[in-house]
Amino acid sequence: MTGTLVGVGLGPGDAELVTVKAARRIETAKVIAYPSPEGGESFAREIAKPYIPKDAIEIPISVPMKEARFPAQEIYRSAASEIAKYLDQGCDVIVLCQGDPFFYGSFMYLFAELKGAYSVEIIPGVSSLMGCAAAAKQPLCARLEALSVLPAPMHENELRCRIEGVNKGLGGIVIIKIGRHVKKVKRVLHSLRLAEKAVFIAHASLPQERVMKLMEVDDETDSPYFSTILVPGRDPYGSR
């Protein structure tokens, strides 16, 4: 019997926002893998830290964190073959994923490599969407509204078209991976008269959490890569 590849969602950052199921699976893990930026701390490992057994074998996957260099397919291929060695021995491998494994997660590269040959289990996690809405105390969407998630590195014209399209109807918009794109996103939202009601969130659920109006964010300072901008819908039911 080969082992199971387990993709474990850890939520937005607060170790208490890990699910009971994820905590139990990590606490009993023999082999744990996680993405680890070159020369930095692994955010996924930081979140899961209180649950990681001292004697677990750890497989840090050293990945370059610059957008331009993603996906580093050869890195994930090599990590997958290291993970496969343990799976072949009948040992489950727990892969730590910040947020949710299938929501913009690098886990899907390992999944693509290994799903054909091994059984896979996914433990979903609290995504940054929900973490940011909670931090901002801002409902995302209600009833018949649509919700659109758009990555900020998208081309400016495409971003504008998509936001305009959503906004014609009812609907909330979440722009993720803000990083160095604050100025562009501000420009787009301003041109659509949506900048005033947009909210900026960084480090949701962590002690250094920041929530502010987008208009108050300094254009010239780079925001964290994982910061987010929420644009609420049109308040059709008096609930916001």
Added chain:
Amino acid sequence: MTGTLVGVGLGPGDAELVTVKAARRIETAKVIAYPSPEGGESFAREIAKPYIPKDAIEIPISVPMKEARFPAQEIYRSAASEIAKYLDQGCDVIVLCQGDPFFYGSFMYLFAELKGAYSVEIIPGVSSLMGCAAAAKQPLCARLEALSVLPAPMHENELRCRIEGVNKGLGGIVIIKIGRHVKKVKRVLHSLRLAEKAVFIAHASLPQERVMKLMEVDDETDSPYFSTILVPGRDPYGSR
């Protein structure tokens, strides 16, 4: 000092997908409120059951579950004033929310009623989006892809336009609240040549979980209100 209104996300259904934080808050709760459909069991209470203390005061909010009759504003207003009585006594009130409180949750009606006068805390939960992707073993979105969430009760033309708009670019689509709209959604996806790759999920994370190709779902049988259809993106990075 007045108490705090705490909106607690419980995840898609499996009690183990409750977060550690939510479990702790429920276990120490004195007053717990939850939506309870007229003449039925409260799904939120079912999920939270293992964590509810025996001596907690419970406030079931009896709501009609038919789409057409939402939002039953007067029901939430009356529930809010009952909750306010406890808050005024300095007692926190925990409101149980299936999924996430701010993602299509009825909690936002209570939030709208009470946020002006009382402090509010939101504990985000695993949403049905992530629960369904995990059940289907289907990544939702990666890198620069967009993700669109669309409620099935939306008008057929609007649904078609929005799906077409998303699909022109890269991006995943999640259609929620399927209920009696299977036939309509099939028709729309078929006309856009997307029906073949669509996946249907009901009761994600629960023992009665069902995952199947949309084309295999019987048109004539009503699906559960909380069932979901995923349409994966265009597989631009070989990760699906």
